[in-house]
Amino acid sequence: MTHQTAGVYSETAPGERRVAVVPAAVRPILDLGLAVVVESGAGREAWFPDTAYTRAGARTVPRAELFDTADILIGVRPPNIATTHRFRAGQALICLLQPLHVPDLIRRWADQGLTTIAADLMPPTPGRAGPTDFLGAQERVVGYQAALTAADIFGRCLREPSPGGGAGPPARVLVVGRGPAGYQAAATARRLGAVVHACEARPGSCAEIAASVPGSDIVIVTAEIPGRRPPVLVSARSIRTMHPGAVVLDTTAGAFGRAVELAQPAVTRVVEPGITVVGDDNLASKAPTGASTAYATSIAALLTHLVRGGALSIDLTDPDQAEMVVTHHRGVLNDAVWQRILDQISLAGLP
Structure with missing residues (x-):
């Protein structure tokens, strides 16, 4: 069997500083029998220079060469590539x-014969906090950064030192969401000295959330649901009941929705009566070195699961692969995605 090449492309989305594979993850991938090429400059924003990749055994190449030659394309986000570009049948994207x-995109790539593997569809497994926990690892970075970002914007320390050597009253932080991001945000805020109240991020919790918002100094909302629009959980009306100087941060506010009514993607603004509202669904990129290292660990572990004899081996009888493989052999295998394509075709009146 011919050994294949894994290619790591640069991220081009605004504000995205992560890289899918860090130099320390190159050797484990080489040990699988794969060659590794990295787009020149791919790791620069995460503080991984090209020389670190070459020392680890990878080659650095221009973007066009990488997309033309790599058998397995690896990134954090889907590649931003011209619509005129055609992938080779049999190429894969993770x-x-x-x-x-x-x-x-899925329909176009399926027609071209691209195998697409959605790392974000790795099935949740009880107790899985290991190397293939793609979303959990990134969400923990998001929660940590959310607490730091909100604390930085807030007008005083979360536990204010007093002149007599004691401490003033702690800030009150409401964390909406009990997933990895919510737990990490709550834990970080507590370490900074805040009193933290956490509640579920679901529409049924709206009454509890609305009752908790007015007395909070900081509200952090972590309600992202993979593949779905986040529910609106914090209304404009409840935000305007907060005191001036309070902070509301929505980690879901992006192109696909928001959980805070007044949040706007990648925008920090002050609304009456003096509440700072932050919308940012890319907080993991604020800690690009750590987030990239965690992601690369997951990639290396996933490739260990997928690669046999130096080549990608798709086995749809494997339950994890059946969940993650979206397109293969020019077909769309994910039923929910196929239904979304059919809905689009019906709306557009396309054949």
Whole structure:
């Protein structure tokens, strides 16, 4: 069997500083029998220079060469590539694909014979906090950064030192969401000295959330649901009951929705009566070195599961692969994605 090449491309989305494979993950991938090529400059924003990749055994190449020659394309987000570009039949793509949000791309890539593997569809397994926990690892970075970002914007320390050597009253932090991001945000805020109240991020919790918002100094909302629009959980009306100087941060506010009514993607603004509202669904990129290292660990572990004899081996009888493989052999295998494509075709009146 001919050994294949794994290619790591640069991220081009605004504000995205992560890289899918870090130099320390190159050797484990080489040990699988794969060659590794990295787009020149791919790791620069995460503080991984090209020389670190070459020392680890990878080659650095221009973007066009990487997309033409790599058998397995690896990224954090789907590649931003011209619509005129055609992938080779049999090439594969591994990334946080969010396939339900890009059905047009999925249809086009399936027609071209590209195998797409959505790392974000790795099935949740009880107790899985190991190397293939793609979303959990990134969400923990998001929660940590959310607490730091909100604390930095807030007008005082979360536990204010007093002149007599004691401490003033702690800030009150409401964390909406009990997933990895919510737990990490709550734990970080507590370490900074805040009193933290956490509640579920679901529509049924809206009454509890609305009752908790007015007395909070900081509200952090972590309600992202992979493949779905986040529910609106914090209303404009409840935000305007907060005191001036309070902070509301929505980690879901992006192109696919928001959980805070007044949040706007990649925008920090002050609304009456003086509440800072932050919308940012890319907080993991604020800690690009750590987030990239965690992601690369997951990629190396996933490839260990997928590669046999130096080549990608798709086995749809494997339950994990059956969940993650979205397109293969020019077909769309994910039923929910296929239904989304059919819905688009019906709306557009296309054949």
